[in-house]
Amino acid sequence: MATSTYLSNPALTINAVNLTDQCTSATMTYVTQPQNSSAFGSTDSFYVTGLTDHTFEVELFMSYAASETYATLAALVGTQTTVTISPTAAGLATPTATAPKFTLTNCYLAELPLINATLGELSTLSLTFQGGTLTTATS
DSSP states (O other): OOOOOOOOOOEEEETTEEOGGGEEEEEEEOOEEEEEOOOTTOSSOOEEEEEEOOEEEEEEEOOOSTTSHHHHHGGGBTSEEEEEEESSHHHHHSOBTTBOEEEEEEEEEOOOOSOOOOTTSOOEEEEEEEOOEEEEEOO
């Protein structure tokens, strides 16, 4: 039986800035809030789809250089922005069925760690973008 696997090496942009070279992990999650639709007399719970509440979690190396991590993210705290990610760098420019591009528009960044430092380690920060509209491009 054949299996399909891939070595993860995604590419991403945050607010149209490519931060792939600063990224160590990324997770985009499609989320719907379940709404209980059980009625009186039900002996089981039944659910229907409520609002969507997508998330994009990313871990980046911290850099204070121009056009890098801090410069890109500082102005985004408390605002809505757009993030895109694809399993491959080519998928960002030209999405395909095997390299789709996921775009989360109007997602919200609530907080930005300013310093996360440990002696002898590369500084990283973890961010969560919430909400917004998720679209998938495959061509």
